[in-house]
Amino acid sequence: MIYRLGDFHFPDAPARLYPDTPGRPWMLEIGFGDGRFWPHYAPTFPETPNYLGVELSGVSLLKAHRRLTEAGLGSGLLTKLPADVLLRKVIPHGALDRIIVNFPDPWPKAGHTEHRLLRAPFFRLAASRLKPGGEVLLTTDHDEYFDFAVQEAHASGVMAVQVGPPPAAALETKYAQKWRDLGLDAHHARFTPTAHAPVPHGDLRPYPEDESTVPHAVLTLPATFAPTDFDKVTVRSPHGTWTVILLDLYGSLRRDGWVTLAHVVEGELTQEVLIGITGREDGTHLVRLAKFGGPIITPGVKAAVGAVTQWLEAQGAVVRHRGY
Ligand SMILES: C[S@@+](CC[C@H](N)C(=O)[O-])C[C@H]1O[C@@H](n2cnc3c(N)ncnc32)[C@H](O)[C@@H]1O
Incomplete structure (x- = not known):
């Protein structure tokens, strides 16, 4: 198996x-x-x-x-x-x-x-x-x-x-x-x-059933938000435990939203994850780790959701809630 x-x-x-x-x-x-x-x-x-x-x-x-x-x-x-x-x-x-x-x-x-x-x-x-x-x-x-x-x-x-x-x-x-x-x-x-010192398992969990606990943010995008260009963004943790690279941004043809492709490296663990930016009925947008590809929620993956949120803030978004 x-x-x-x-x-x-x-x-x-x-x-x-x-x-x-x-x-x-x-x-x-x-x-x-x-x-x-x-x-x-x-x-x-x-x-x-x-x-x-x-x-x-x-x-x-x-x-x-x-x-x-x-x-x-x-x-x-x-x-x-x-x-x-x-x-x-x-x-x-x-x-x-x-x-x-x-x-x-x-x-x-x-x-x-x-x-x-x-x-x-x-x-x-x-x-x-x-x-x-x-x-x-x-x-x-x-x-x-x-x-x-x-x-x-x-x-x-x-x-x-x-x-x-x-x-x-x-x-x-x-x-x-x-x-x-x-x-x-x-x-x-x-x-x-002959002996062993416990080596910790680390902070890591599978994609949960309850989507409210998936790393996310809620924000209001500026009315003029219509990206036509995207430069790669690299963010490193202060202690060097993770590196996040936002590689690209894709527009959805079906929904009011976008998807960011992020590359997350934590020691020997590398994940490519998708982070959705989706319009909600109240006019705000939800930034959330997508389930696609079976991502594991790690400190680096949470940081990737944070990096997308910060990139959107730099484009003029106002954050209403941070859940990452
Ligand atoms: C020289 S081959 C030997 C394969 C097999 N054991 C044999 O005797 O035919 C070494 C194998 O170890 C795998 N490998 C190397 N580093 C590894 C790692 N960190 N974790 C899992 N597999 C690894 C490689 O992909 C490769 O298939």
């Missing part, structure tokens, strides 16, 4: 995600590629564990979905997100039995190590989301990244490291086969939490 960010709760719960098997072990695979690992790994358990796979590539997501469905593993959940966002926002504290990372992108060039997944902050986040006795399994062909990950795990102060042979299924992935054909060996390590 494919889940979008908006399909999750923040944090979510196995009882909701796997209603038929909530008590089974919960395993997260990061960067599942074309999905070959799980159909080899799942049958090594007496009962299929609950599976969640996270991947950045949309093409890989579709390939893996087909593979899991064909293997009768369609109850596993796949999502296209950065792993950090999923772990931080969706996975509750102390919930996962295992986090599996096979052949992560090595970012081999000097100066690119900050792009690597397995750095100390990742290990601290992973430790807070694993159950007592849980573990992170890493398999990689890349000598330097392997040593780097082991050092980062030690530096995190919350992980013990054990080096050993990889599970057989990790040697069946596309990248395992690719490196084997080149004569390269795989390294494997098991990282087990």
Whole structure:
């Protein structure tokens, strides 16, 4: 099953995600590629564990979905997100039995190590989301990244490291086969939490049923308001936690109103959201986050509604109410 960010709760719960098997072990695979690992790994358990796979590539997501469905593993959940966002926002504290990372992108060039997944902050986040006795399994062909990950795990102060042979299924992935054909060996390590400091989930919620709680503003536009031009607007939070870029403004042919397209970046989470500016019967206009695309309400998305409101104020609008 494919889940979008908006399909999750923040944090979510196995009882909701796997209603038929909530008590089974919960395993997260990061960067599942074309999905070959799980159909080899799942049958090594007496009962299929609950599976969640996270991947950045949309093409890989579709390939893996087909593979899991064909293997009768369609109850596993796949999502296209950065792993950090999923772990931080969706996975509750102390919930996962295992986090599996096979052949992560090595970012081999000097100066690119900050792009690597397995750095100390990742290990601290992973430790807070694993159950007592849980573990992170890493398999990689890349000598330097392997040593780097082991050092980062030690530096995190919350992980013990054990080096050993990889599970057989990790040697069946596309990248395992690719490196084997080149004569390269795989390294494997098991990282087990020794302590954990709780890493907060953050302020984030799905689009609510009750639209009155959606970020919005009510304002009166000047009688002359008829935009023919729109320059991109960029707003950054004072603490650098979000950036909002208002990219464009579109007029509605059917209704008295417009729609703004906003790009919202908060750490690794990026959302493109629409913010409507719609005429109301009393002559005022409602500025409100649109439901289209399943946006998640975050501080940055609220700020985007604020940025549209402020842009309208700069055009002469008078704000009657702010709800963001
Ligand atoms: C080298 S490939 C390995 C794929 C697969 N595990 C295999 O062994 O064939 C690394 C994968 O990790 C994914 N990836 C990289 N960074 C990620 C992140 N932050 N969150 C989720 N997936 C990520 C990439 O899109 C890519 O598909």
